[in-house]
Amino acid sequence: MNDRETSPCEGLIEYLTGEGSDMERKRFEKHLVACSSCQEEAVLWHQVWDRLADDAEIIELPTDLKDDVMGSIVARESLSSVAAGKGPRKPRFRNVKKRAMGIAILLIVFLSGWLLGNLQPLSTMKESSAQTPDSIETLFHLSAVKSNGKFEDSPRAYGVACLVRSKDQDQLVIYVFGTPQTKDGEAYQVWLLKDGQRTSAGTFTVGESGIGIMTLPLQEGIPEMDAVGVTLEPDNQSTSPRGPKMFGSSKQDTTGDA
Amino acid sequence: MPNLSDGELIRQVRDGRKDAIEQLYDRHARIVYSFAFRVCGNETMAREVVQLVFLRLWTTKAEFDSGKGAFSSWLITMTRNISIDVLRRERRHQSMVSIDQLEDNPGNSVSDDDPESILMRNDRQEVIATASRRLSPPQQRVIELLYWKGYTLQEIAKMGGEPVGTVKNRLHQALKTLRRHLQGLRGEL
Numbered sequence: 001m002n003d004r005e006t007s008p009c010e011g012l013i014e015y016l017t018g019e020g021s022d023m024e025r026k027r028f029e030k031h032l033v034a035c036s037s038c039q040e041e042a043v044l045w046h047q048v049w050d051r052l053a054d055d056a057e058i059i060e061l062p063t064d065l066k067d068d069v070m071g072s073i074v075a076r077e078s079l080s081s082v083a084a085g086k087g088p089r090k091p092r093f094r095n096v097k098k099r100a101m102g103i104a105i106l107l108i109v110f111l112s113g114w115l116l117g118n119l120q121p122l123s124t125m126k127e128s129s130a131q132t133p134d135s136i137e138t139l140f141h142l143s144a145v146k147s148n149g150k151f152e153d154s155p156r157a158y159g160v161a162c163l164v165r166s167k168d169q170d171q172l173v174i175y176v177f178g179t180p181q182t183k184d185g186e187a188y189q190v191w192l193l194k195d196g197q198r199t200s201a202g203t204f205t206v207g208e209s210g211i212g213i214m215t216l217p218l219q220e221g222i223p224e225m226d227a228v229g230v231t232l233e234p235d236n237q238s239t240s241p242r243g244p245k246m247f248g249s250s251k252q253d254t255t256g257d258a
Numbered sequence: 259m260p261n262l263s264d265g266e267l268i269r270q271v272r273d274g275r276k277d278a279i280e281q282l283y284d285r286h287a288r289i290v291y292s293f294a295f296r297v298c299g300n301e302t303m304a305r306e307v308v309q310l311v312f313l314r315l316w317t318t319k320a321e322f323d324s325g326k327g328a329f330s331s332w333l334i335t336m337t338r339n340i341s342i343d344v345l346r347r348e349r350r351h352q353s354m355v356s357i358d359q360l361e362d363n364p365g366n367s368v369s370d371d372d373p374e375s376i377l378m379r380n381d382r383q384e385v386i387a388t389a390s391r392r393l394s395p396p397q398q399r400v401i402e403l404l405y406w407k408g409y410t411l412q413e414i415a416k417m418g419g420e421p422v423g424t425v426k427n428r429l430h431q432a433l434k435t436l437r438r439h440l441q442g443l444r445g446e447l
Contacts, residue, residue, distance in 0.1 A: 013411065017410070019411060052405050054382040055296070055390065058292045069283060069312045073276065076316070136347070213302055213306050214309075215309065
């Protein structure tokens with residue numbers, strides 16, 4: 001490692017932190033196979049990196065979160081059946097190729113016989129690669145439905161439905177701001193409307209901040225929708241709206257990277 | 259459901275078994291939520307991360323292989339990446355919402371149930387906290403920004419007005435120091 005600053009070894013830290021282009025990553029993977037110094041550094045990194053997570057204090061799990069999580073799984077299944085299938089698909093073969101290469105390197109690393117301790121493989125570093133989104137587009141502005149009397153203390157409530165695009169995945173993200181806090185098991189529920197058909201996209205709660213966020217990964221493509229609505233339900237088990245409508249989409253905006 | 263391994267539960271999840279994903283939630287959600295809360299700093303975003311992590315477990319085709327490491331490490335890697343995705347999205351999206359507006363929930367506290375696992379976890383937290391105290395403030399800062407806040411080396415260098423090579427060297431030294439003290443502390447326990 002003495003000549004790290006001028007050698008291919010210089011790319012180790014970027015490789016391990018997941019930075020750099022695909023080409024740089026592939027170039028470094030070739031180098032890693034042949035460089036015992038970098039292999040030793042990679043072991044050092046993993047031993048410490050995995051332990052950093054212990055610095056998170058264990059805190060109480062919100063009791064209503066489980067219903068939200070299980071509800072989002074059910075909602076996702078029902079939405080899959082109405083997905084257009086025309087949306088951008090993630091290039092799965094590239095991920096498989098990348099993972100296969102990682103596994104191949106790992107095998108070589110294991111076989112080289114210097115692996116220390118209980119080590120998480122390099123390939124899992126990229127299991128769900130953290131990425132900065134490429135673009136954020138506002139699909140709908142969501143206006144508060146003030147006629148329902150719920151916004152007397154929240155005159156500036158509003159929301160947006162955004163399409164967040166990144167290299168591997170698109171997400172539909174619903175934000176609401178300045179909206180009443182949920183209480184006693186209440187949940188906000190997001191509904192997507194197409195040709196008069198309403199499909200649940202999931203639920204979320206709102207705390208004292210008055211801010212709520214719900215994210216829907218779009219692995220099946222972007223669902224076709226004419227409008228987005230948000231209701232306030234007595235719990236997070238609704239299959240059709242039972243509570244008041246809180247937000248509705250007012251106009252579609254086709255521009256606007258954030 | 260009998261006491262199945264995490265790997266077996268994941269295989270059942272691939273078969274669409276909702277009771278399997280529910281059991282994984284019961285086992286691991288608290289760790290996922292606590293980690294996400296540490297990264298995101300507020301309940302709203304931590305809840306979003308938990309939903310995304312378990313949706314990912316439900317939909318991912320990636321197989322967990324117990325021969326390659328602990329399930330908890332695999333899950334934490336996934337949780338960290340999703341947490342940082344959410345943080346970076348918020349940073350990019352701050353014209354619409356500032357993460358500064360999202361306040362910590364003062365109602366959260368250390369759970370008092372399952373005391374044995376909490377005690378073990380607290381021991382582990384104390385170990386890493388003790389090791390971290392051996393780092394210089396700049397070394398602690400680079401770990402905080404890189405690991406917990408998802409900034410890139412380039413971004414950290416830009417923030418500090420220094421070359422990327424300096425940041426990389428500082429990170430390298432921090433990891434070496436942590437490793438040395440973690441090994442020493444392991445011997446003391």
